[in-house]
Amino acid sequence: MSAQTVDAEPMAAVGQAKMTARDVDVYYGEKRALHSVDCDVIENEVLSLIGPSGCGKSTFLRCLNRMNDTIDICRVEGNITLDSQDIYDKELDVVQLRARVGMVFQKPNPFPKSIYDNIAYGPRIHGVSSHKDDLDGIVQRSLEGAGLWQEVKDRLAEPGTGLSGGQQQRLCIARAIAVSPEVILMDEPCSALDPIATAHIEELIDELRQNFTIVIVTHNMQQAARVSQKTAFFHLGELVEHNLTGELFTNPKDERTQGYITGRYG
Amino acid sequence: MSAGILFALILLVAFSGYFIGRGRSLSVAGGAMADLHSLPSYYGLYIALWVGVPGIFLILVWLFLEPIIIEAMVLSSIPGYETMTEPDRQLALATVRNLAGGIGIREDTSADLLAAASRYTGLNSTSAWMMFAVGMALAAGTLAVTYRHIATEMRARNRVEAIIRFLLVLCSVIAILTTVGIVLSLLFESLRFFARVPPQEFLFGFQWSPQIALRADQAGASGAFGMIPLFAGTLLIGAIAMLVAVPIGLTAAIYLADYAPARVRAIVKPVMEILAGIPTVVYGFFAILTVAPVVRDFGVMLGIDASANSALAAGVVMGVMIVPFVSSLSDDVINAVPQAMRDGSYGLGATKSETIRLVILPAAIPGIVGAVLLAVSRAIGETMIVVMAAGLAANLTVNPFDAVTTVTVQIATLLVGDQEFDSPKTLSVFALGLVLFAVTLCLNVIALRVVRKYREKYE
Numbered sequence: 140m141s142a143q144t145v146d147a148e149p150m151a152a153v154g155q156a157k158m159t160a161r162d163v164d165v166y167y168g169e170k171r172a173l174h175s176v177d178c179d180v181i182e183n184e185v186l187s188l189i190g191p192s193g194c195g196k197s198t199f200l201r202c203l204n205r206m207n208d209t210i211d212i213c214r215v216e217g218n219i220t221l222d223s224q225d226i227y228d229k230e231l232d233v234v235q236l237r238a239r240v241g242m243v244f245q246k247p248n249p250f251p252k253s254i255y256d257n258i259a260y261g262p263r264i265h266g267v268s269s270h271k272d273d274l275d276g277i278v279q280r281s282l283e284g285a286g287l288w289q290e291v292k293d294r295l296a297e298p299g300t301g302l303s304g305g306q307q308q309r310l311c312i313a314r315a316i317a318v319s320p321e322v323i324l325m326d327e328p329c330s331a332l333d334p335i336a337t338a339h340i341e342e343l344i345d346e347l348r349q350n351f352t353i354v355i356v357t358h359n360m361q362q363a364a365r366v367s368q369k370t371a372f373f374h375l376g377e378l379v380e381h382n383l384t385g386e387l388f389t390n391p392k393d394e395r396t397q398g399y400i401t402g403r404y405g
Numbered sequence: 406m407s408a409g410i411l412f413a414l415i416l417l418v419a420f421s422g423y424f425i426g427r428g429r430s431l432s433v434a435g436g437a438m439a440d441l442h443s444l445p446s447y448y449g450l451y452i453a454l455w456v457g458v459p460g461i462f463l464i465l466v467w468l469f470l471e472p473i474i475i476e477a478m479v480l481s482s483i484p485g486y487e488t489m490t491e492p493d494r495q496l497a498l499a500t501v502r503n504l505a506g507g508i509g510i511r512e513d514t515s516a517d518l519l520a521a522a523s524r525y526t527g528l529n530s531t532s533a534w535m536m537f538a539v540g541m542a543l544a545a546g547t548l549a550v551t552y553r554h555i556a557t558e559m560r561a562r563n564r565v566e567a568i569i570r571f572l573l574v575l576c577s578v579i580a581i582l583t584t585v586g587i588v589l590s591l592l593f594e595s596l597r598f599f600a601r602v603p604p605q606e607f608l609f610g611f612q613w614s615p616q617i618a619l620r621a622d623q624a625g626a627s628g629a630f631g632m633i634p635l636f637a638g639t640l641l642i643g644a645i646a647m648l649v650a651v652p653i654g655l656t657a658a659i660y661l662a663d664y665a666p667a668r669v670r671a672i673v674k675p676v677m678e679i680l681a682g683i684p685t686v687v688y689g690f691f692a693i694l695t696v697a698p699v700v701r702d703f704g705v706m707l708g709i710d711a712s713a714n715s716a717l718a719a720g721v722v723m724g725v726m727i728v729p730f731v732s733s734l735s736d737d738v739i740n741a742v743p744q745a746m747r748d749g750s751y752g753l754g755a756t757k758s759e760t761i762r763l764v765i766l767p768a769a770i771p772g773i774v775g776a777v778l779l780a781v782s783r784a785i786g787e788t789m790i791v792v793m794a795a796g797l798a799a800n801l802t803v804n805p806f807d808a809v810t811t812v813t814v815q816i817a818t819l820l821v822g823d824q825e826f827d828s829p830k831t832l833s834v835f836a837l838g839l840v841l842f843a844v845t846l847c848l849n850v851i852a853l854r855v856v857r858k859y860r861e862k863y864e
């Protein structure tokens with residue numbers, strides 16, 4: 140019953156796998172949400188996860204930094220590695236894992252604190268620096284990295300919740316990069332934003348690729364085409380097809396993929 | 406008695422009115438249901454409400470006015486009524502009532518009073534019959550009139566809605582008027598008190614000793630009405646209660662909201678609510694029988710001269726009583742912090758306790774403050790525990806091992822037993838009640854504001 144994943148030849152040739160998932164099954168209680176998913180995330184690339192609602196994109200994404208641990212009924216089986224190290228290893232510190240694999244959520248969720256404290260939150264809890272000057276530097280670099288510095292540099296003490304939706308989402312991205320992660324997971328980061336704010340974030344994702352490896356869930360196929368190098372198509376908990384983005388959209392190997400990208404369902 | 410029968414009869418008429426109205430509407434429609442403006446049951450309700458509501462209203466008004474009018478009539482028939490003083494009149498009336506009930510008839514009972522008594526009996530039975538007659542006439546009348554109203558184009562639904570609306574408004578008005586009445590009576594009686602004891606002496610006096618000397622040489626009965634010691638006692642006990650309730654309640658709430666597995670939560674929450682349902686008098690004897698001796702022994706161990714009643718015992722037990730209150734309110738507030746905040750924090754690699762300390766609690770603080778203020782206002786108004794465990798001595802002290810007294814305790818003790826209602830000692834109760842009311846009202850208003858403001862933030 141498990142559909143065979145169509146692996147394209149050129150994929151193996153480029154880049155190094157930053158994260159690998161092998162035979163990943165996820166259950167919510169009795170309900171199975173993912174069926175033996177195999178997937179690699181290549182370093183300094185953007186991987187898009189697409190597919191109809193409820194197909195398990197978020198579930199898979201949340202496996203990559205063990206956010207599923209916070210859901211009582213959720214059980215993850217299989218093997219997922221980061222730099223060849225098993226992230227579900229009992230010895231592994233999930234706090235450190237999440238510092239290395241950051242996350243940006245669908246709805247912007249800045250803390251009800253000042254802009255400065257939002258960014259400084261991660262560095263503070265990880266004890267990166269308690270020195271005011273260091274922290275100032277991290278805050279500025281993170282905001283610059285998220286393309287928000289020019290807009291907020293004079294109002295760092297104001298609450299983050301007072302920003303516009305698009306600014307809030309960039310604040311959340313800045314908050315994530317402030318802890319210098321290696322991988323950033325984004326779950327439909329633009330779905331709550333207007334087109335201009337969306338364009339901003341898409342540009343940003345392209346820039347971030349220089350320094351980070353990115354996995355992004357999106358409902359918008361144009362967005363996937365614009366920002367990502369690889370795309371994975373999920374359907375009913377299975378990873379149906381995983382290929383170079385251009386290849387997957389122009390020349391889908393599986394008819395379910397074709398059905399989805401031509402808008403026949405989903 | 407006859408009021409009860411009349412009540413039942415009016416209900417019966419109203420009930421039958423419902424079916425009569427329904428039937429009538431169907432017959433005027435002549436089977437063409439679509440011609441009727443409203444459903445048949447609305448025509449029935451229209452009659453039933455018009456019969457029932459005025460009838461019951463009549464009974465209530467009658468029962469309220471009956472004794473006032475009859476007593477005035479009886480009084481004025483007693484010879485020499487004009488020259489009587491008010492207490493004499495009350496006395497005469499009481500005698501008449503007793504005589505009418507067949508109590509206290511003696512050889513020497515004055516003929517005037519006996520005559521008044523028989524007049525009283527007569528008036529009462531006349532009134533009863535009149536009420537019965539008027540009530541039934543009203544019911545029959547409204548039934549007939551409303552019956553004739555029924556026509557296909559009559560908007561019964563709208564009229565029924567209007568009557569129901571009127572009834573709802575009436576009930577809310579009654580609730581509001583009762584509150585206003587209580588506050589006003591507190592106010593006026595307090596004014597009577599302040600006519601005898603100057604407000605500044607009451608508000609800022611350092612001595613509370615409400616017993617008024619009947620003889621000049623009587624000791625310990627100075628009639629001093631300074632409420633500061635009472636308030637100090639209230640605050641001391643309230644503070645101790647909060648010191649117990651807030652840490653325990655808050656940590657319990659945090660555990661329940663963010664740590665407890667669903668199964669534990671399903672058991673612990675209801676148990677907490679049972680704790681909140683224990684009558685305060687039970688906490689009271691728990692305080693006096695179990696906690697107070699322990700506190701005293703503890704004080705002795707520390708070399709402090711502890712009294713049998715102590716602020717500490719009362720405060721600790723009151724704190725335990727308030728724990729479920731604080732934890733349940735704080736639990737709601739903590740749960741109202743969106744899951745997205747937690748996800749955001751966990752996603753950055755924060756641990757559970759870091760998330761709670763740095764994100765959840767700061768976000769929930771206004772709501773928690775509101776919860777604590779509500780708890781304080783409960784502690785201040787709490788009576789039973791302190792009556793039993795805190796003592797009666799109006800000491801101005803911060804030593805928790807001392808006996809203190811509180812505003813509520815004084816109110817309770819001053820009113821136990823027979824009291825004349827024109828001595829400052831008794832009237833002081835109203836002034837204390839007024840101050841207490843003002844304080845708790847302010848606390849509640851602030852607390853509710855804070856909580857509401859906080860709720861809005863995440864809407």
Ligand SMILES: Nc1ncnc2c1ncn2[C@@H]1O[C@H](COP(=O)(O)OP(=O)(O)O)[C@@H](O)[C@H]1O
Nearest residue numbers: 167172190191192193194195196197198199210
């Ligand atoms: N917390 C949860 N508890 C139970 N079932 C869940 C939970 N989260 C997701 N699911 C189920 O898992 C499946 C995949 O969900 P999800 O990964 O959120 O889909 P997607 O992000 O692709 O829309 C869905 O059927 C959903 O109902």
Ligand SMILES: [Mg+2]
Nearest residue numbers: 196197198326
């Ligand atoms: Mg999703």
